[in-house]
Amino acid sequence: MKFTALHPMLYTNALQETIDFYTGILGFTCAERNEEWGWASLHKDEVEIMLAKPNAHIPFSQPTFTGSFYIRTNAVDELWQSLKDKVSVVYAIDNFEWQMREFAIYDNNGYMLQFGQQIESA
Known part of the structure; x- marks a missing residue:
């Protein structure tokens, strides 16, 4: 068995602002976005970060890590x-x-x- 990649999923209530930060300031590209899911996938070179609005099954008041x-x-x-x-x-x-x-x-x-x-x- 081999692990092939790690793509963190960052929860945010500010999806558009977060996309703007990563694309506008850090130079990522928003490769995919789904408004219905409240989800986006961002890429820069070999790095991929996914963003998501927390759903009802995830206790969430503010971003923490x-x-x-x-x-x-x-x-x-x-x-x-x-x-x-x-x-x-x-x-x-x-x-x-x-x-x-x-x-x-x-x-x-x-x-x-x-x-x-x-x-x-x-």
């Missing part, structure tokens, strides 16, 4: 420069002892997104 979404990139400094003045920053770009250069931001729902690049290739 106890971790973060870590996205590797091959141009972390360039990405930082393009985002830092447009988003809510969790921590600024820096080099870390685990050999990663990274930064973190919040999306429009408060989900934390981290972006990192191995220092050897930075």
Whole structure:
């Protein structure tokens, strides 16, 4: 048995605003959207994120997640420069002892997104 992909599903009551954040600020493409389901699929390079309005079977008052979404990139400094003045920053770009250069931001729902690049290739 082999796992082949992970596509997180982020719940939001602000579907259009979330699509706008990911497409307008982060450069994702909205590949598919279903108004009846309250669902959308967003893509950028090898990353896919699904968005959904919570249904009646899911207790939901506001977006919560106890971790973060870590996205590797091959141009972390360039990405930082393009985002830092447009988003809510969790921590600024820096080099870390685990050999990663990274930064973190919040999306429009408060989900934390981290972006990192191995220092050897930075």
